[in-house]
Structures are given as structure tokens and as C-alpha cells.
Amino acid sequence: MxxxxxxxxxxxxxYRLTLPAKSSKKPPPxxxxxxxxxxxxxxxxxxxxxxxxxxxxxxxxxIHRARLPLQEMLDWADGKACKPTFPLQIAIEAPLLQDAEAAHLVHMTQHALDDLNEFSAHHLRLRLAKSLSSPSRRNASIPESQDLDIGQVFQSYEDLDDRDDSALTVRLRAQDGIQAARSALQSHSTILDVAYAPNQIPSVSSSSSALATFIANRLQELFAEEQAIIAYILSQSAAGIQSTSHSPYVSPATASGSREIRSRPNRLINPEMAARLASRMTRSLKYAPTYHITMSLFTPSASPSSWQIESALAEYLTPLLDSISAVSNFTVDTQVQLYATFSPSVHAPEHDADHGVWTLQEEDLSGFINAAEWPLSPSIGAGPTLNFVLYVPDQTTSPLVVKGSQASSWLIPQWGGVVILNAQDANTTSVGSTLSKEAIRPALLTFSHQLLSFLGAPQTPPSLPLQLQTLTRIRAASLLLSASSTMGSLARLTVALPSIAIPETVSTAVDTTLSHLRYTCNALKEGKFPEALENARIAEAEAERGFFEKSMVGQVYxxxxxxxxxxxxxxxxxxxxxxxxxxxxxxxxxxxxxxx
Amino acid sequence: MVIDRRKALLFGSATTLRLLLFFAFPSLPDLLTGRVEISTPVTSFKRLQEGLFLYTHNVSPYDGGVFHQAPLLLSLFALIPSSLFSPLTSLLYIALDLLCANALIQIAESGEAGSSRLFTSPRNELKWDGIAIGAAYLFNPFTIATCIGRPISVFTNCAILYAIAKAVSGKPMSSILALGLASYLSLYPILLLPPLILLCYDRQARDKKETPPISTFAIKYTSLFFATKVWFLYISNILTGGSWEFISSTYSVQLLLPDLTPNMGLWWYFFIEMFDSFREFFLGVFWLHLGGYVGGLCIRVRRQPLFIITTLLGIFAIFKPYPSLSDTSLYFAMLPLYRHIFPLMRYTFFAMATILYASLLGPAFYYLWIYAGSGNANFFYAITLVWSLGLSEIVADSLFAVLRDEWEVERPEMKGKDVRQI
Missing domain, CATH: 1.20.1280 (Monooxygenase)
Known part of the structure; x- marks a missing residue:
């Protein structure tokens, strides 16, 4: 052109002109x-x-290549910059014991715990709580007429704060008439009640105590699953490093070194446990700062055509979502779909005369969701979508259960959960064609359990606050590792492709990520897990933003x-x-x- | 008086023709306004109306990213009462055409084309008079289509023609002011500054018989030019309520080509296909290519500054970022001034046939691509290539003819003989 x-x-x-070539005359100068x-x-x-x-x-x-702290990034990815530790504070309240006795008991229990624990990164630290009751006990010697002064009230508030820091509070209570100590975990708080016979208190001079061993075992049991999960996450990340260790920056020596560091937790997990954890990990969703939850009501007929989902959600689900909001945010939407038919590949329900129920074959469960016709969008907006389907079968094929297990709910890995709401349960509470709040309560409770397992929360211990705390630690650990490995990938990419541009935004993102990773690591060391999670979330978001910077990807090839x-x-x-x-x-x- | 009567007749008939087209075919203006050959993103009348609407409703006209024209035009068009907007703008554009023709007649009558200060063509007698040149402009179908389509490039053209007319009548001050207005309205006329200064200088040197050194003359008028520009920008700043936002949506749009609406030029297709990472580089290359001719032409054709301007206008019509028919019509308005070199041009038939071919097939190919869907962008781009080929043929050929004309003064014995470039 x-x-x-x-x-x-x-x-x-x-521009020079001359006569045509046929004239032999030379052009003038x-x-x-x-x-x-x-x-x-x-x-x-x-x-x-x-x-x-x-x-x-x-x-x-x-090509503008902003400077990146390559070595530091690789150190993070190799796990050399930070060895995450999870010191859990456990407060022991022993209002009835003398200080010296109590301290001795704590000391012995700590010894027993340390003997039990094989995984050094995750350890429990006991300390004696200056519990609310203990000052008042001391105050008991002070004449009753004297009011508590302001300072003491403050003192007790500080104690409260103190208790917030600890993962678990063990409350020791003497109880007459029992032979051995027994314990009960409160399911809605982080308190473990231990009842012991008064004669079990070890004397200050004794070197072993059944009570201390009992408490140690009990605690170890409570946190066993969490330890296993964290060990599993750490070992997975170490395996990831091994597979990428052929990068120019990681010499074989350092690679094997890091393997050595990381392979220790492996001994903790037996193969069976590892398989169980792996299946749970595949079931749960990849971490995202925001999830969308879609609640759907499907029915093959015209009724029920509505449900009191708004109020039911507000009552049964929102409190749970609020308490997980430190980990992720959720948006919820709902839909009702009438005349929803099965896909043709699913066998029609069979009548089981023995139990008087209709059954679905277990192998059909994976095809139960009619993906072609049911309007379940794969994803709305930024985050992944979790689908929870409430299926109300037709009157003629009700009650409908899964053949064999007689279960009426199941969970589809990475996708969502299904609950079949059988009519006779519903009949009692539904008015006309509307499903009442009470009718969908059991379904929503099932969904809540499914939601927790999608988020990767452990099954034990049975106390919900403890599960959420565990979830916080697990997420903080996995985000820390994931952001670190993103840093490593970015560093290796930068070295491997000298022709790609690195804009300032990437450099800023890397700096932010690294500083938040440091905060996270320190917070973990200090046992401030919510803070660690908060920083890890920022680090992860920034790391992803830096790695997937658009102007950088454009020139890669x-x-x-x-x-x-x-x-x-x-x-x-x-x-x-x-x-x-x-x-x-x-x-x-x-x-x-x-x-x- | 005879001449005045002819002029009146010319202007009268041109006005009648345009009024007839405006009012007898009421759908014609809107049709032509929408044509890509006439309206580019930076000159479109529709976009002007959009900006005007926003402006009169106290919204910044540059907010929507649609309006890329100078703020002064807004205040001009805002003066027109909205009830009579359509007829009055028609009259305004007709008046602009007549002004252009008037300027052209002035240029023609000054005789600068045939005989400048440093050079007088041996074919000086062979020329058309001003009325004929004005008629060639006013009845050029491209000019008429442009007038009906009402792009704002008509204002730029008028300012450029006035700059030249003032320069040849020995008024460098008004000439530079007019060029300042032109380059305020649409950036590219700034490249005409060096030849225009040469023209002003030659004209003044010839008339006054006293020659100040050219460097001081150039410095004086260059600074005047930039002062004019700054003044216009300052006024615009006041008009838009003290914001400099208009600069990024007017000049940087022309510089950086963010809007790749198809037009008759060569840029849009190229930048659609270009890898993003090379976009800035090739923007630089294209602009340098456009500007690179100024120096070479000013040195080589120094003796005929008016011809430098004419050739540059031709080059702009081919290579500027958003060219349209109105740029071509401006070049075709200047070209008849060089009637005396027409016999020396070698490929007139080929060039004119190419231009005709492209102007007939261009709309057809555009229709096939956009409306019928049976063609693709390559159809239209191919025809714009042919169009540019035709235009560049004329530019190159006229340049050849002028150089040969100069050469024949040097070597009179070669007159009329066949020559070859070595």
C-alpha cells in the first residue's frame, strides 16, 4: 500500500531526464x-x-519489564520463605483447682500432648485461663459488701478477649461419683466440658496423671482430622514443587531439600486416610472469594408452584453464611421450575412394594439432573455456582428414595446437592400448592451440611464453631500455598520468556502479594488465624491478578x-x-x- | 462588471442546484450523511448533532465517546435555532461552498500557479480563468455530495483555501490565522505550515521588493501560528467550562485512531489487522510517512510553493487517518490551477478511469459487505486501495509534469520530446 x-x-x-536510449548522445552533465x-x-x-x-x-x-523480586518469589514457592505453623491456643479453665495444681496439670497435659503429636507444624498449646470465675473465686475472700471495682470489670473483659484468641476452652469440673473422667463437647460453642472425679487431681509432686493423659488424648482426637487435612495440603504442595523442580531456578539440591522438609507430614497420613482426603478434596470446590448459590425447586407436575424460600433462607441458611463470611462471600438466588422431567437416560422410578416406596437406581443419580432441560446455569458472574436442587416428586411416584440406601439426598461433586422432598413429609405442612417454611426446613439443613463439605470443612469435631475455625485454618493454609506457587510460576515464566512485557501493575501485584504472604505467615505463627485468612485472601487475589494480567499474556506467543x-x-x-x-x-x- | 455577472451567475446556479437537492429530495441529506465515503468518525454531521444535543442539555459533549469535533463548532451550531436547524445548516453549508469557490477564484486570479517569484512556466498562457476553476469546484459531484452530506471537514477545507488565498494576496497574517483555524478544527493542516510560510514569503518578497531574511520571517509566522492555536484552545477551554477533556477526544482520536469505522482511507483495515503490541509503532510509522513528504517537497519544488500545498493536499486525501470525499474534492479544486501542466501528464486516462471505477464500485462493494452480507471487509478495502492508487497516480503524475515543466526551462531544446527517467 x-x-x-x-x-x-x-x-x-x-529526477533526472535524458533522451531515450536509442539516441546514443550522452546526457549533458x-x-x-x-x-x-x-x-x-x-x-x-x-x-x-x-x-x-x-x-x-x-x-x-x-518491552517494559518491571523488576520483580524473582528470588523471593521462588523462595515462597519452594516453601523456603515461610514454614506455616499452626499453634492452637487451648485455654484450660479450672476454677476449682489451686493455681499451682492447675499449672501442674496443664504442664503434664502439654507433655502428654507433645508426645502424641507427630506433626510439628500443627501443635496445641495449653495455657491456664485466667477464667472469669477465677478472679471472683479469689474475690470471695474479700468481704461481700465491697463491690467489684471498675478495674476488675475491665480485667474480666480482657479475659473474654483472651478467650476469643484460643481455639478451644477446656472447662474442668469436678463431679462426684464418677470413676473415670468424661468429656462432652458443646455443639454450638468452643467449650469442651471435662468432668473428673475429685480424686483424679494430680498432686504437684506426681509425674503422671490419668486425667492429663485423658485430656491430651481427647484433644488430639478432636484435632486429628484437621491435622491430617493440613498435612495433606502441605504434602500436596510439596508434590507440586517436585513436579516443577526442573525449572532453571531451582537447583536439584534445593528441590530435594524442600522435599525433605515437606515429606515429613507424609508419614502422618496413612494411605487410607490420604485416599479419603483426596476424595474429599475433589468433591469440594476450588476456593473463590465469592460463590453463588442457586436454590431450585423442581417438580414434575404443577404443584407445588411456590415455596416460602425467602423466609426459610433468612432463618436457616443466612446465619450459617454470615458465620462463614470471613472465608467467602455468598450470593443466593432461587427459582421454581414446574413440569421438570427426567432426562431420557434415567430409568423411571420402580415401585418397591416391600417398603412401599418408589426407588431410583443408584447409578442413575449422576444423570438425575437433566442438564439439557433444567435451567441450571453453569455460572453467574465471577465466582463458581453451587446448585442446590429440591426435587418434589409426583404424587403417583411418592415417596421416592434411592434404591438400597433408602436415602433421599445426595451430593454431586463440584456441582451441588439434591434433596428429594417426599410428599407425605410435605403434606402435613404445606398449604395448597405452597411449600411452607417448615416443610423445606429439613432440606435446607441438608443443604447446609452439603455446603460445608463443598467448602472443605472437616466432618469432625461435631461442634460447628470448631469446624468453622478449622475451615479458617485450612483455607488460610491452602491460600498461602496457592498464592506462593502462583508467585513461583510467575517468576519462572518471567525467566523463561524474556520477550514478554511485565507492566508495573504486575510488579505492584507481586509486591502486595508478598507483603500479605508475610503477614499471613506471621499471623499463622502467632495463632491469629482470622487475620491470616484475611491476608491470605488478599494475597491470593493479587497473585491471580498479577499472573493473569492481560497485557502480559498477549505477547507470550x-x-x-x-x-x-x-x-x-x-x-x-x-x-x-x-x-x-x-x-x-x-x-x-x-x-x-x-x-x- | 462582466466578470462580476459571470460570477453571480456561477454562484446563483450552484446555489440553486444545492437548494434543489436539499429541498426537493428531503431524504438525500440524511442518506449522504450516513455514507462512510463522506462522514468519518471525526467529521460526521450526525456525531456533531449528538454532541450538540448533549451540549445544549448541559452534559459534556465528550462524555459519550461519540463526538470528536472541536468545541468551537458546537457554539457555532448552538446559535442556530433548533426549529429551523435543518434549513439553516443547509444554507450555512451552501455559503461555505461559495466561500471556498470565492477563495479559489482569488487564488486563480493571482496567477501564482503559472508564475511564482522564482519560476515562471513556459506554458503560462495555457490556463483557465477563475470562474472556470470555481465552476470546476462548485459542480464537481464530489463537492456537491460533500455539501449535502454536511461533514465538518468543509469548514477545514474552507479555512485552508482561505489561508492560501490570503497568502497569494500578500496577507501573511490572515493567512496564518486561517491555517491556525484549519489545524484547530482538524489537526493535519499543521503540516501545511512550512509550504504556506514559503508561499507567504515569496509573495511578500515579490510585492514589496524588500526581502527580510527567510529565517526571521519563518520564526515570526511559526510563532504566530502556534499563538493562534493556543488562543483557539484557550477559547475552547472556556467554552467547555474550563476542562481540557476535549483535547483527548478530538486530537488524540485523530492521532491514535481508536475508532476503526471503515472509510476510504488505508488506515482502518491495517489497524484492525495489526497485532496490538505493534499498534503504537505503526501509528508512528503512518504519521511519519504522512509528514515525511513535507520536507522533501519543500526542498525539491521550492520554486513553486503553491504546488507543494496542492501535492500535500493530494497526499493527505490518500494517507491521512480519516480521509473522505471532501479531502479529494479539495485536491481536485486545487488541481485545475495547474491547467498548463496537464499536457505533460502521462497517465491521465488511466488515473481518471481508476477514480471513476472506484467511485462507482466503492458504494456497491460497501453495500455487498454491510447490507447484503455477500461480501466481506476485503471487498471494500480492495476498492479503497484502487481509489488510493488512482489518486496517487494523479499526485505522482502531476509532480512529474511540474518537474518536467521546470526542467524544460533549463533545457529548452527538449521541449515536446519524449523523455525517460534515469
């Missing part, structure tokens, strides 16, 4: 004025090329040979006349100098 234009340029430059003008014209074109073209070229095609293809077609037609005329002119100048 430049050809016409260059013709203009060339026309005024190399050019005027010196003409030569001078031609030289000036060539110089003027070259001036544009050199003084404007070259700077433009350098300026617009230079642009080898140097392509540049020739880009430059040549356009610059060739412009460049050839420019270079040829410059050469011709230089030749002429050379010749004339020689002639002189």
Missing part, C-alpha cells in the same frame, strides 16, 4: 544546483527516519521471526527506495571525491 506513496517520494528525488537539491531531499527523508522514526521505534516497541513478518511488508516498500537512493548518492559522492 505504500508503493504509490513512495513513488511520489522517489519521483522528486531521483547535471547542474550542481540539481545535485545539491537532490542531496538535500535525501537528507530530509533520512532525517525523518533517523530523528523521528528511530526514537518512535525504540519507544513503542521496547510472539517469537522474533514473526516480527520480520510484521515489519517487512510495510517497511520494505518504504525502505528499499530510501536505502537505494542513499547508496546511489553515497556512491556518487565517493566517485566525485576520487575524481578530484
Amino acid at each position: 505504500m508503493a504509490p506513496g513512495t513513488e511520489v517520494g522517489e519521483g522528486d528525488r531521483d 547535471e547542474l550542481s544546483e540539481g545535485i545539491r537539491v537532490r542531496g538535500l531531499v535525501i537528507v530530509s527523508f533520512w532525517a525523518v527516519v533517523i530523528f523521528l522514526g528511530l526514537p518512535v521505534w525504540l519507544w513503542t516497541t521496547s 510472539f517469537p522474533d521471526e514473526h516480527k520480520v513478518a510484521v515489519y517487512l511488508p510495510l517497511l520494505g516498500p518504504v525502505g528499499v527506495p530510501l536505502i537505494m537512493s542513499a547508496l546511489k548518492e553515497l556512491k556518487r559522492m565517493w566517485a566525485s571525491r576520487k575524481a578530484q
